[in-house]
Amino acid sequence: MITLQWLYVLTGAMFAAFAVLSARDRSNRKRFGNAIFWALVAASFWFGDMIGDLGNGILVLAIVAVAGAHLLGRGETLSTTTEQRVELAMRYGSKLFLPALIIPVTAFFGTLLFNYTPLKATGLIDPKATTLVLLGAGVLVALAVCYAWFRPPVLAPIDEGRRLMDSIGWAGILPQMLAALGAVFAAAGVGDIIGGVAGEVIPSGSVFLAVVVYAVGMALFTIIMGNAFAAFPVMAAAIGVPILVRGAGADPAVIGAVGMLSGFCGTLLTPMAANFNIVPAALLELKDQYGVIRMQVATAIPLFICNVLILYFAGYAWAL
Amino acid sequence: MTYLPLLGIALVVLGFALRFNPLLVVAVAAVVTGLLAGVPFVKVLATLGKAFNDNRYVSVIWIVLPVIGVLERYGLQQQARTLIGRMRGATTGRILFAYLGFRQIFAALGLTSVAGHPQTVRPLVAPMAEAAAEKEHGDLDEDTREKVKALSAATDNVGLFFGEDIFIAIGSILLIQGAMGGFGIELTPLHLSLWAIPTAICAFVIHGTRLLLFDRKLGRGR
Numbered sequence: 001m002i003t004l005q006w007l008y009v010l011t012g013a014m015f016a017a018f019a020v021l022s023a024r025d026r027s028n029r030k031r032f033g034n035a036i037f038w039a040l041v042a043a044s045f046w047f048g049d050m051i052g053d054l055g056n057g058i059l060v061l062a063i064v065a066v067a068g069a070h071l072l073g074r075g076e077t078l079s080t081t082t083e084q085r086v087e088l089a090m091r092y093g094s095k096l097f098l099p100a101l102i103i104p105v106t107a108f109f110g111t112l113l114f115n116y117t118p119l120k121a122t123g124l125i126d127p128k129a130t131t132l133v134l135l136g137a138g139v140l141v142a143l144a145v146c147y148a149w150f151r152p153p154v155l156a157p158i159d160e161g162r163r164l165m166d167s168i169g170w171a172g173i174l175p176q177m178l179a180a181l182g183a184v185f186a187a188a189g190v191g192d193i194i195g196g197v198a199g200e201v202i203p204s205g206s207v208f209l210a211v212v213v214y215a216v217g218m219a220l221f222t223i224i225m226g227n228a229f230a231a232f233p234v235m236a237a238a239i240g241v242p243i244l245v246r247g248a249g250a251d252p253a254v255i256g257a258v259g260m261l262s263g264f265c266g267t268l269l270t271p272m273a274a275n276f277n278i279v280p281a282a283l284l285e286l287k288d289q290y291g292v293i294r295m296q297v298a299t300a301i302p303l304f305i306c307n308v309l310i311l312y313f314a315g316y317a318w319a320l
Numbered sequence: 321m322t323y324l325p326l327l328g329i330a331l332v333v334l335g336f337a338l339r340f341n342p343l344l345v346v347a348v349a350a351v352v353t354g355l356l357a358g359v360p361f362v363k364v365l366a367t368l369g370k371a372f373n374d375n376r377y378v379s380v381i382w383i384v385l386p387v388i389g390v391l392e393r394y395g396l397q398q399q400a401r402t403l404i405g406r407m408r409g410a411t412t413g414r415i416l417f418a419y420l421g422f423r424q425i426f427a428a429l430g431l432t433s434v435a436g437h438p439q440t441v442r443p444l445v446a447p448m449a450e451a452a453a454e455k456e457h458g459d460l461d462e463d464t465r466e467k468v469k470a471l472s473a474a475t476d477n478v479g480l481f482f483g484e485d486i487f488i489a490i491g492s493i494l495l496i497q498g499a500m501g502g503f504g505i506e507l508t509p510l511h512l513s514l515w516a517i518p519t520a521i522c523a524f525v526i527h528g529t530r531l532l533l534f535d536r537k538l539g540r541g542r
Contacts, residue, residue: 004377011380041379048373054362056369061347068344080393089395089402096399100391100443103384104434111431131433132380142387150394160389164438165382170343176378177346181332183371184350184364188325188357224329229492233499241503252505256496257485257515264481268474271336275378276480278342280437280473284446287462291470292477299478299527306522314518 003126005049007136012045018162021155025075033071034166037063041173060180067170074166079159095149099142106138107131164283171282175275182230191230194221195238202239207248211312214239218259219266219304226272228263235259244316254315262307268300269293328353381438388443400444401451412453412468413535416475417528419445423479424524428486436480437473446472457538464538471534475527482523485516 015038022028023035040063048056066072080088089096111131114120125133143157153159165172185191198217202210214235221231240259244250267273270293277293288294328349335345347368354364388396404410426434433439449472453460460468484490488509493516500507 004380007380007383008376011376011383014383014386044373045376048376053366053370053373056373057365057367058369060369060372061365064343064347068341068347070341080395082398085393085395085398087395088393089398092394092399094399094403096391096394096396097444099387100396100439103387103439104431108426108431108434129377131431132377135433136380136383139383139387143390146387146390150390152390152393156393157386157390160393161382161386162389164385164389170341172382173379174342174346176372176375177343179375179378180368180371181346181350183374184354184367185325185328187364187367188328188353188359190325190329190353193323193326224332229495232492232495233502236499236503241500241505245503245505252500253507253511254515256500256507257493257512258519260492260496261482261485261516261519264485267481268477271342272332274342276437276477280441280476281470283437283442284469284473286466286470288466288470291466292473295467295470295474296477298530299474299523302526303482303519303523306526307519310518310522314515 001123001126002129002133004129004132007129007133008045008048010136012042014158014161015039015042015045017158018042018165021158021162022075022166028073028075028166030071030073031075033066033069034073037066037072037170038165040066060177063173064177067173072166072169074169075163079163092150099145099149102142102145103135103138106141107134110134110137167285168279168282171274171279174278178226178272178274182225182227185225186230191221191234194224195234198235199238199242202243207244207250207316208312210239210243210248211316212308214244214255214259215262215304215308215311218263219269222263222266223270224272226267226270226274228260228267231263231266232260235263248316250316251314251319254311254319258307258311258315262304262311265300265304265307268296324356325353327356381433381436384438388438391443396443397447400447401454404448404451405455410448410452411456411535412449412471412538413531413533415448415452416445416472416534417531419472420475420479420524420528420531423476424483424520427480427483428520430484430487430490432480432484432487432490435476437476441472441476445476453538456535471531475531478523478527482516482520486513486520488513 019035019039022031025031114130202213217235218231222228240255244255245252271278281289281292331349350368351364446469449468453468493509493512496512497507
């Protein structure tokens with residue numbers, strides 16, 4: 001069976017190649033810092049399941065030390081110039097889109113094909129990892145097509161990939177780190193403390209105010225944790241279930257679904273949700289690290305108000 | 321109960337505000353929070369390590385970079401611009417409006433990984449949105465260019481977040497079902513995903529309106 005493990009081996013190989021090419025890149029003053037950083041990430045993908053929890057913890061500290069000591073740099077780009085690219089684009093035309101589309105299309109039709117045909121029963125792909133595995137397969141097919149059509153130098157995909165990865169730098173590992181922080185917060189009981197505080201500030205008697213505190217709590221806790229998933233069980237236990245569903249008789253489906261979506265409004269506002277808010281700023285080479293968040297404020301706030309109204313009217317007032 | 325572990329959160333906020341390296345901030349906050357909660361250092365480190373290892377799938381997405389990089393080398397972004405240049409009536413707002421709808425619908429079908437910042441926004445959507453703005457308004461100043469790019473990324477997020485919960489087998493729906501089940505409240509995923517639709521419509525209307533208004537703002541800016 002093809003599992004996530006296969007994908008980890010492939011991803012580890014890519015980071016290992018980034019590390020080797022980084023070490024050879026003399027245009028980057030900090031080339032060994034980059035090499036060590038990507039080598040540690042490769043080690044995590046390859047050996048993470050063998051070195052134990054404490055071993056992984058030490059690996060995390062090593063990765064953090066390299067980034068924290070500002071040992072990551074960027075080399076001068078050795079790629080084609082903008083003028084060359086305009087010419088190349090004229091030569092290849094819209095054929096350039098095809099390999100880019102191979103990845104999503106493989107993931108899309110592959111997932112459908114796998115889930116709705118007898119293929120699923122063959123157990124070829126781990127059902128829990130289907131889309132990610134097919135994404136990896138799509139990458140390999142797209143690479144093969146690129147080699148056949150453009151005949152790039154053998155190492156070009158790795159070099160170009162490294163160029164993009166270096167422009168993202170440590171931010172590429174931040175989402176994974178924040179997920180790990182969430183686990184430590186949970187182990188330290190941070191969720192229970194916040195839930196307790198939220199439960200205490202509820203004014204008695206007003207269902208509308210209870211709805212507001214529930215939704216605000218979801219959004220605020222999500223802003224702190226960067227993830228609505230961590231917030232939901234806490235806020236449901238503190239307010240959603242005891243006060244709204246059991247106390248006021250609200251519809252649990254609305255309280256659950258729209259409560260979670262109130263948290264998603266918080267996700268739009270926080271640098272802690274790094275893969276959505278900080279990584280794209282790096283990927284698009286924005287000057288302002290918080291540029292994406294700034295553009296989301298004017299959507300998040302009105303949408304949050306809509307959620308509060310849906311919670312109150314659809315969940316309580318009209319549901320009774 | 322002690323409120324001490326909350327200091328970890330304060331550390332995160334302070335560290336981000338003072339622009340320390342975020343990886344460092346997160347690691348320090350994790351260790352401090354654990355210690356304040358009375359967890360021994362070695363156990364905190366093991367918890368952090370295990371969670372980091374369990375979440376490797378989050379960083380798998382970077383395997384698309386070699387393909388995107390090679391295509392950029394051969395002019396992908398430039399071709400995306402050319403295509404928009406030829407299209408009549410293509411404005412920044414309308415392109416992003418169409419992308420918002422596409423992203424929400426695909427996410428609602430459970431196809432969350434077919435698009436995203438590395439896969440579609442950097443190579444295609446952002447260059448197209450920029451090209452459309454240039455076509456209508458000539459060369460863009462630095463500030464406007466930043467805004468167009470940031471709005472492209474924001475549109476991907478809004479489309480994803482407020483589309484995916486309509487799909488019944490997405491993680492957040494299963495989490496709600498599981499958490500509510502823990503309180504003895506039985507819900508079906510379908511029932512939950514239906515209640516994600518009103519918010520999805522609101523998100524489309526609010527963000528879509530902003531996108532179409534953005535075109536006017538671009539016009540007024542000069």
